[in-house]
Amino acid sequence: MTGHPTRSSALLTDKYELTMLQAALAAGTAHRRCVFEVFTRRLPAGRRYGVVAGTGRFLEALADFRFGEQEVDWLLADGVVDEATAQYLADFRFSGTIRGYAEGEIYFPGSPLMVVDATFAEGVVLETLALSILNHDSAVAAAASRMTAAAGDRPCLEMGARRTHEEAAVGAARAAVVAGFVGTSHLEAARRYGLTAIGTAAHAFTLLHDDEEQAFAAQVASLGAGTTLLVDTYDVTQGVERAIKVAGTGLGAVRLDSGDLGVQAVEVRQQLDALGATGTRITVTSDLDEHAIAALASAPVDSYGVGTQLVTGSGHPTCSMVYKVVARENAAGELERVAKASASKASVGGAKNAARALDARGRATGEIVAVGSPEAVAAWEAPGRARPLHVDLVVDGEIDTAYTGAEGVRRAAEHHARVRAELPLNALRLSVGDPALSTKVVDLG
Amino acid sequence: MTGHPTRSSALLTDKYELTMLQAALAAGTAHRRCVFEVFTRRLPAGRRYGVVAGTGRFLEALADFRFGEQEVDWLLADGVVDEATAQYLADFRFSGTIRGYAEGEIYFPGSPLMVVDATFAEGVVLETLALSILNHDSAVAAAASRMTAAAGDRPCLEMGARRTHEEAAVGAARAAVVAGFVGTSHLEAARRYGLTAIGTAAHAFTLLHDDEEQAFAAQVASLGAGTTLLVDTYDVTQGVERAIKVAGTGLGAVRLDSGDLGVQAVEVRQQLDALGATGTRITVTSDLDEHAIAALASAPVDSYGVGTQLVTGSGHPTCSMVYKVVARENAAGELERVAKASASKASVGGAKNAARALDARGRATGEIVAVGSPEAVAAWEAPGRARPLHVDLVVDGEIDTAYTGAEGVRRAAEHHARVRAELPLNALRLSVGDPALSTKVVDLG
Incomplete structure (x- = not known):
């Protein structure tokens, strides 16, 4: 128990x-x-x-x-x-x-x-x-169900712990998974309920290092080329270029956490494909709710990370x-x-x-x-x-x-x-x- | 600690x-x-x-x-x-x-x-x-501060545990007291942080007994005449009459938990005064937020019990x-x-x-x-x-x-x-x- x-x-x-x-x-x-x-x-x-x-x-x-x-x-x-x-x-x-x-x-x-x-x-x-x-x-769970319904086959990932009480975060991650989310950023939720824990790096990691390339190299060296690199700390286009330069075309994914996600996803997809990284996925994570997820249905997005709106029941x-x-x-x-x-x-x-x-x-x-x-x-x-x-x-x-x-x-x-x-x-x-x-x-x- | x-x-x-x-x-x-x-x-x-x-x-x-x-x-x-x-x-x-x-x-x-x-x-x-x-x-705390500001000298009481995660309820009660609430219904919050615990009875207690008078008599026998009787299970006017009949004019308070609280408070105050229970207080507790509290400023209300809108940050x-x-x-x-x-x-x-x-x-x-x-x-x-x-x-x-x-x-x-x-x-x-x-x-x- x-x-x-x-x-x-x-x-x-x-x-x-x-x-x-x-x-x-x-x-x-x-x-x-x-x-x-x-x-x-x-x-x-x-x-x-x-x-x-x-x-x-x-x-x-x-x-x-x-x-x-x-x-x-x-x-x-x-x-x-x-x-x-x-x-x-x-x-x-x-x-x-x-x-x-x-x-x-x-x-x-x-x-x-x-x-x-x-x-x-x-x-x-x-x-x-x-x-x-x-x-x-x-x-x-009611909010999560609307999100997973809007996301269709694309996976939804729970990342809302910081926007709810620290123990409520465990219940929220669990409830999100009940309603179709495939993983959570929250370690205690993953441990207590056998959920899949997800997450790689924040902007702080890039800022810690003397430049973005050094940060990406450190992350790939430790977590492997299958990791997800956060590419919007400085300039997204340069970030994507550096990400592939460092990780190679086998890079697992890039994450976008700001700006107009739909427009950026299209540009990043074209850039990744042009660089030969056709298997590199795009995950987006900035202030999403079920409506934002639905609006991204035609964008080349591979997964959604949802935080605030999930743990607060989307209104x-x-x-x-x-x-x-x-x-x-x-x-x-x-x-x-x-x-x-x-x-x-x-x-x-x-x-x-x-x-x-x-x-x-x-x-x-x-x-x-x-x-x-x-x-x-x-x-x-x-x-x-x-x-x-x-x-x-x-x-x-x-x-x-x-x-x-x-x-x-x-x-x-x-x-x-x-x-x-x-x-x-x-x-x-x-x-x-x-x-x-x-x-x-x-x-x- | x-x-x-x-x-x-x-x-x-x-x-x-x-x-x-x-x-x-x-x-x-x-x-x-x-x-x-x-x-x-x-x-x-x-x-x-x-x-x-x-x-x-x-x-x-x-x-x-x-x-x-x-x-x-x-x-x-x-x-x-x-x-x-x-x-x-x-x-x-x-x-x-x-x-x-x-x-x-x-x-x-x-x-x-x-x-x-x-x-x-x-x-x-x-x-x-x-x-x-x-x-x-x-x-x-931000919501609580608006509520205590709107309530002025009248005490606000935290009762929102049922509308938030069970551990978040402890944090919420504590935060409410930081922002001026005087007590909480939640026992663990009271124990952990030395807060004043409040509360007497729900409608279930009245419904448990064969009639309202029996329920009031049981409550007063156990908790004393200084208790708060919930008078709106059946008919408020009859409830108030029975409450004073059972507890006497020394009854601590009556609680209203439904209906138009402002109108009812005026009627109940008149009725209590007419019955000689001039010291019996009126507490109200139904879906209050800072705006409802402000709207009751001129009503003869002695304290406010706040739940859902408090623990959910009032929007x-x-x-x-x-x-x-x-x-x-x-x-x-x-x-x-x-x-x-x-x-x-x-x-x-x-x-x-x-x-x-x-x-x-x-x-x-x-x-x-x-x-x-x-x-x-x-x-x-x-x-x-x-x-x-x-x-x-x-x-x-x-x-x-x-x-x-x-x-x-x-x-x-x-x-x-x-x-x-x-x-x-x-x-x-x-x-x-x-x-x-x-x-x-x-x-x-």
Whole structure:
């Protein structure tokens, strides 16, 4: 199990979860069975689909969700909880069941992304951790998916660590790979999730040396002619000439990191070809987003390095996923649907399941959400060709580790590629639009 | 020292830093003295000032920047570096000197926010870590500063953990407090940096119980009448009535989390006063940003809980700080100014120092940046009433721990309040504008 290997994740939590727990323990309601649901009321304005990411990281964090002596002592010392609650937390192990959309899955407003079936006490303390991870990673994955769709067969490389929190950078690189990126510049992300690490040199390396030729020679001597040389520190045309002079026509690639990338790529391609370096690739890396990538489709560019716009979700740095109780046991021991009444933040009560309706050719035609008791929705069979969307993530406290670690990322990336290909073609348009599928709710009573 | 206490920060790094290191070690240039500078070419569009935050976290991460056996083994196994580089990294200790703007300081385009004076090898490997931390935390602090300015004397409370990466949430809460927030909902942030943790209950707690009155009674029984009751799960007017019925007129506060907050606050204030609960406060928490806070200035609101817009930088989730080499030793052992030539990404060569010019009443009138050799700029005395902006953060590898941990946050928050008060009044306007001060460069030759 990777991720926070040496530190508890239990305090990555909002205080109110523990004060609610304390009050419920005292009132005798903490052990009522509850169903919590993660969903979103809307996609970011203009987006046509969302991408679930972070599921594997959530399961890794859940495995580390333990209140150790250090955590409990601090909670007592800071007056966050009383002794009875501290005692409960010291023994805490999540023993409930969690179903949800597989990582990499496409989603829409109202999709029941994760369903937590547990006591109130066990479910309520997971709210912040689940939302932090899913909201962040899914925001990056949604942007990444638009970028890889725009890039077509050309590889996209993640390089955004410097423009996000240093640990968020790990989650962002991972989420980018879930949505089709082929590598990352970030070493810890590569190590933790078995990703391909990429990168060769910055302008600082050229400036360190007495001239550009010396810098290129030093790089090629150490990294081989297959390396990527950054050619825009001084003058691109001279840079390309020196690059081939030093590395020979077997040079792996040149990188352009400033200026009008489309125009420069054409000129550099002609220059490289004229020099006989027909196999030398061109990678571009300056302030790209999905629109810039699409605009470069006809330019002779071989790969895209994306940073800021990827890790900040291309204008939408978070999702609006919420974690709501949708059913709970009453005083008589019966499970009842519940929902907040406020008009602007209404939610649909009841446990849920979901399936994606497909036509005869396997093209998605809609989202079906079934509502009812946990037992009814668990047993629900989607009609016709619909593909079930829920998988078991945790059963009676047992985490399915197939969704975690490097293996989890690999599966999620495969899943995303497969299910994105099901979508109606207009789902992949970058222009402002409505959700690509609409959602039908089936009430099982 | 807090922050990542048990894990090395050394792999929170882009691969190219280590490949550059390897090539420079092989070429014999790795130990040339270099000056690296963190600066930004621009503020986010329309912003009038930036706020430095994350300095303390960077120093904490620097203390943990060690390539242990685990890290070195992985770097070799993944083929990131060769044996000679691995050997260098195993012994790595930063022994250079870092000066910079104190945490909480205001900045403008071109401000030399951090100046790293070290060998190329020691300076180049800190690029990603420094930028990740400073770009993230400063983006949150800049948004937080606008919010606390708009809130005036009313306290702002940080509640955004669920809308950002789970570890970024810690940095975000900390940065919010640097810029004037008085507390955070996030337990780990409170623990790690000695912040005030806040929060009582969510809608889930009301929904757990058979009716709202039971839920309120359970909360008051456990947390006391001084607690905050969330009154908008069903009907606000009934909620307020029940809250006072259960808690009495000594109820601490009610929280509104949906609807038209300004209109509701007026109605709730009238209702509370009519019920005799004249001391019961009103806190509001639904999708606030600095503009919504400003719009509520005349409403009877006592405190603001801010989430999404705070942790996402209120439209600008990252800063555009870069880390550039501005001077380096040449083959002859002399320090030379260097700079990238590309028109759109030009930088000013040379080590720098800075001061804020003040008028006779202590009001800031401009930013002065001195450029020259590290020795000349270190000895530079700002003219007239100007306030020096650089402090020593690390001297010959020795970290000044006064800037780290809980003490560092306290100092940074005090500093921010003091230096924001120096700014021209129009600096605090929320409308789109230009940088509040312009920058004058003094070349010391």
